Amino acid sequence: MMRKLYASFIYFLLYIPIVILIIYSFNASKYSIAWKGFTLEWYYKLLQNDSLIEATLNTLHIAFTSAFSATLIGALGAIALYRFDFFGKKFLHSLIYILIMSPEIVMGISLLMLFIFITMPLGFWTLFIAHVTFSVPFVIVTVLARMSGFDLSIIEAAKDLGASEWIIFKSIILPNIIPALIAGFLLSFTLSLDDVIISFFVTGPDYEILPLKIYSMVRLGVKPEINALSAVMFVFTLFMVILSQILIKEKK
Amino acid sequence: MSKILLSLNNISKNFDKIEVLKNINLDIYDGEFLTLLGPSGCGKTTILRLIGGLESPTSGEIFMNGKNINNVSAEHRETNTVFQSYALFPHMSVYDNIAFGLKMKKMPKESIAIEVKKALEMVKLFKHKEKKPNELSGGQQQRVAIARAIVNKPLILLLDESLSALDYKLRKEMQIELKILQRQLGITFLFVTHDQEEALSMSDRIVVMNKGKIEQIGTPKEVYEEPKNLFVAKFIGEANTFVSTLLELKDSRAKIQYKESVFDLKCTKELTKECIMIIRPEDFRVERNLEDVKSKNYFAGKLKDLIYKGTTIDLLIETDDGEMLRASEFYNEDSDALGYMIGQPLYLYWVEGWETLLCNE
Amino acid sequence: MNKKMGIFAKISISLLAFWLIIFAFLPNILVLFSSFMSKGETEFLLFDFTFSNYVKIADTLYFSIFLGSFKIAIITTVTTLVFAYPFAFILATASKKYRALLLLFVIIPFWTSSLVRTYALIAILKTKGLLNALLLWIGFIDTPLEIMYTQSAVYIGMTYTLLPFMILPIYASIEKIDMRLVEAAKDLGASTFSQFTKIIIPLSLPGIIAGSTLVFLPSLGMFFIADILGGAKDLIIGSFIRNQFLTFRDWPFGSSAAIMLTFIMFFMIYLYSRASANISQKSTL
Numbered sequence: 001m002m003r004k005l006y007a008s009f010i011y012f013l014l015y016i017p018i019v020i021l022i023i024y025s026f027n028a029s030k031y032s033i034a035w036k037g038f039t040l041e042w043y044y045k046l047l048q049n050d051s052l053i054e055a056t057l058n059t060l061h062i063a064f065t066s067a068f069s070a071t072l073i074g075a076l077g078a079i080a081l082y083r084f085d086f087f088g089k090k091f092l093h094s095l096i097y098i099l100i101m102s103p104e105i106v107m108g109i110s111l112l113m114l115f116i117f118i119t120m121p122l123g124f125w126t127l128f129i130a131h132v133t134f135s136v137p138f139v140i141v142t143v144l145a146r147m148s149g150f151d152l153s154i155i156e157a158a159k160d161l162g163a164s165e166w167i168i169f170k171s172i173i174l175p176n177i178i179p180a181l182i183a184g185f186l187l188s189f190t191l192s193l194d195d196v197i198i199s200f201f202v203t204g205p206d207y208e209i210l211p212l213k214i215y216s217m218v219r220l221g222v223k224p225e226i227n228a229l230s231a232v233m234f235v236f237t238l239f240m241v242i243l244s245q246i247l248i249k250e251k252k
Numbered sequence: 253m254s255k256i257l258l259s260l261n262n263i264s265k266n267f268d269k270i271e272v273l274k275n276i277n278l279d280i281y282d283g284e285f286l287t288l289l290g291p292s293g294c295g296k297t298t299i300l301r302l303i304g305g306l307e308s309p310t311s312g313e314i315f316m317n318g319k320n321i322n323n324v325s326a327e328h329r330e331t332n333t334v335f336q337s338y339a340l341f342p343h344m345s346v347y348d349n350i351a352f353g354l355k356m357k358k359m360p361k362e363s364i365a366i367e368v369k370k371a372l373e374m375v376k377l378f379k380h381k382e383k384k385p386n387e388l389s390g391g392q393q394q395r396v397a398i399a400r401a402i403v404n405k406p407l408i409l410l411l412d413e414s415l416s417a418l419d420y421k422l423r424k425e426m427q428i429e430l431k432i433l434q435r436q437l438g439i440t441f442l443f444v445t446h447d448q449e450e451a452l453s454m455s456d457r458i459v460v461m462n463k464g465k466i467e468q469i470g471t472p473k474e475v476y477e478e479p480k481n482l483f484v485a486k487f488i489g490e491a492n493t494f495v496s497t498l499l500e501l502k503d504s505r506a507k508i509q510y511k512e513s514v515f516d517l518k519c520t521k522e523l524t525k526e527c528i529m530i531i532r533p534e535d536f537r538v539e540r541n542l543e544d545v546k547s548k549n550y551f552a553g554k555l556k557d558l559i560y561k562g563t564t565i566d567l568l569i570e571t572d573d574g575e576m577l578r579a580s581e582f583y584n585e586d587s588d589a590l591g592y593m594i595g596q597p598l599y600l601y602w603v604e605g606w607e608t609l610l611c612n613e
Numbered sequence: 614m615n616k617k618m619g620i621f622a623k624i625s626i627s628l629l630a631f632w633l634i635i636f637a638f639l640p641n642i643l644v645l646f647s648s649f650m651s652k653g654e655t656e657f658l659l660f661d662f663t664f665s666n667y668v669k670i671a672d673t674l675y676f677s678i679f680l681g682s683f684k685i686a687i688i689t690t691v692t693t694l695v696f697a698y699p700f701a702f703i704l705a706t707a708s709k710k711y712r713a714l715l716l717l718f719v720i721i722p723f724w725t726s727s728l729v730r731t732y733a734l735i736a737i738l739k740t741k742g743l744l745n746a747l748l749l750w751i752g753f754i755d756t757p758l759e760i761m762y763t764q765s766a767v768y769i770g771m772t773y774t775l776l777p778f779m780i781l782p783i784y785a786s787i788e789k790i791d792m793r794l795v796e797a798a799k800d801l802g803a804s805t806f807s808q809f810t811k812i813i814i815p816l817s818l819p820g821i822i823a824g825s826t827l828v829f830l831p832s833l834g835m836f837f838i839a840d841i842l843g844g845a846k847d848l849i850i851g852s853f854i855r856n857q858f859l860t861f862r863d864w865p866f867g868s869s870a871a872i873m874l875t876f877i878m879f880f881m882i883y884l885y886s887r888a889s890a891n892i893s894q895k896s897t898l
Binding site: 003006007010011013014015016017018020021024032033073074076077079080081083084086088092095096097098099101102103104105106107109110111112113114117129130132133136140164165166169187190193194196197200201211214215218219226230233234237238240241242245 | 618619620621622624625626628629630632633634636637638639640641643644647696699700703704713715717718719720721722724725726727728729730732733734736737741742743746773776777826827830831833834835836837840841851854855858859864867868871874875878879881882
């Protein structure tokens, strides 16, 4: 069938580079494409590379904290956006969608300008702020999508029975959106992990993060450790995606 | 006598091992308004789609004007469909929607303009021709859907529950308009509905269907007054049913036993031992006193409920053994019926021949 | 919609609004303003109002850079569109059982670091890489193709990296199409080709525009692809902006280019909303 052929072709194109990368991360040969035997040498080298470890820890730290904060801000905001009308609602909605479409380079330099303007030193906090900012819209979209089937009259019924806002949030809304929260968190986490362009502008010299470290390593050419590192990152992302998709698919 | 335009021969259709149509045989005559009537899932829409070419039969043949069209794809068949959801193209204006079929036929622009104008005027939507479908009301969208189909002058127009989304009054108006349109155009209309009133008021012939089979084909009068079986009798109009035992059938007269009563009726057909007598509510006559009952066959009971329906009054009468009978009388201000009290003893009888006798399958 | 907001709701909205206004809206205003200023000797910005930055863009030297970047972006967008559309169509019309799984396999590269995926291309594209090895082995070519460090590498890199971004919006758009409309077209005599050109493609236009936006804009800005694969290093507007900001310290000039990108983004959003309204089936009555 033509369809199956074409679809397989595209899947092939999408995955071949990564698959090759993963295979070669086990290749004993340093630079050549010839296969010289299976080895875990490059993975061991990774673990011995202190600056890489440090960069990884920093990256995970940023990813975790920014994803958490973005999920918090985004989820609360999304629920309020879904339930209420207020002054500036349209503006806020538009801002969110524009942020998703916005070119990363524009976001990068604009934040750089802001930070320099308020004389904030570039480092952990500027990275944190930047990552939260680009993740929040995605969390909002994810949570809103989940809420879109939500029957608001349940809330009214609860109010009628005397429930306070907090109880409504805790016992009615929250349990329903937990899958979206986790999916939003994972999405923000991955976005933070992979971000190159924005981080490039807002990070400081003292705070190394993984994507930028890889970037500088890569500019110097192919190295087998990078293969191993990329393989690890890919598998990690893969895991995140599958987990979040399972969660999103859960129907109420 | 009209010629046969379309024939379905031994048509069966399965979807995923479920038999939706079982050995259907149907002839459709040129120029008639034929309705497929039945409950949801009876297969009527499937027949429509088979004729339109949107589905293929699992077995059997379809002939149009004598030619086998099984292998003719939908875009080449001389049929057009008015879909239940109208399926108007949202990105095209009313004009472009209607012109679509003609454009596909590569008709020259000037001719298209003339035909579309005619169609628009026929459905009274000329002023709206540049509007988009979402700027029209449901009734207007319906007319566009009809115009879009008839402008192509199909041999058969297929209408799939086209009126079901309209509100009551609009629906009644459209029923009349469709009927007039059909007479004007002379095109064969194949109409699908589950509303028996609609079928009775619009059709030349009705095909009553149930669970993939044809139960009866006939004119509205035939189908209403001479139902072939219990399903048809109950599906069209209301019916009081009495499952009885045949005691004797001699010289065109039948004696049947229903519970404690024996009824003596005229009968010119074959009856099985277990038979059913059907009496429609409007065929019952109601009397307060036994002396006024003008037939040997009658029922006795007490009035359980009275429902005023505007043109008719429905009476619910409970017999001594707890059975509910329905009678219906035309209402006029002189009518006795309003004076009846709940619990009042009443007698129901009927003019001989107004009942229907059927074999119990 | 509930009109009465409790304190909880007010905090939620304020938090979100506060964050986005300060860290998203405000920075962009800064960029807008600075595009009308000029570069100072020691300071970053001199507060005078001038159009000189925008005028400079029209200068032949810079203009050719931008044009070159646009060329790359347009070709990338068209290429991804051509590859992605049939694929998205196949996916959207696949049987429901498989659809979720098929979609998952598109989402995975979508989430994976673009950097990693671009890097993965090197092993394939380099002179002693797999692509050349394969082509030489088949006998398709006699001498290895020089792809790395040429513009072709950038084209391949961008198309490859951005392909999922084109697939997903188009997929979403086609999936929403009411297939009864295609049936209606068939009933009215449309050939398969006409069904596509007159019904499916027009109704998937919002998806096409959304996908194009998600490919076109990044391909103007993604400087690291050009850096890693070489070739066209100075032709990407993204590289240009980066250089202005980090190397030449000419913020106003860099800002004006950034504002240009922002304009393009707004234009595409406008196109998207027009296309969506055009195919809307929601009754306005």
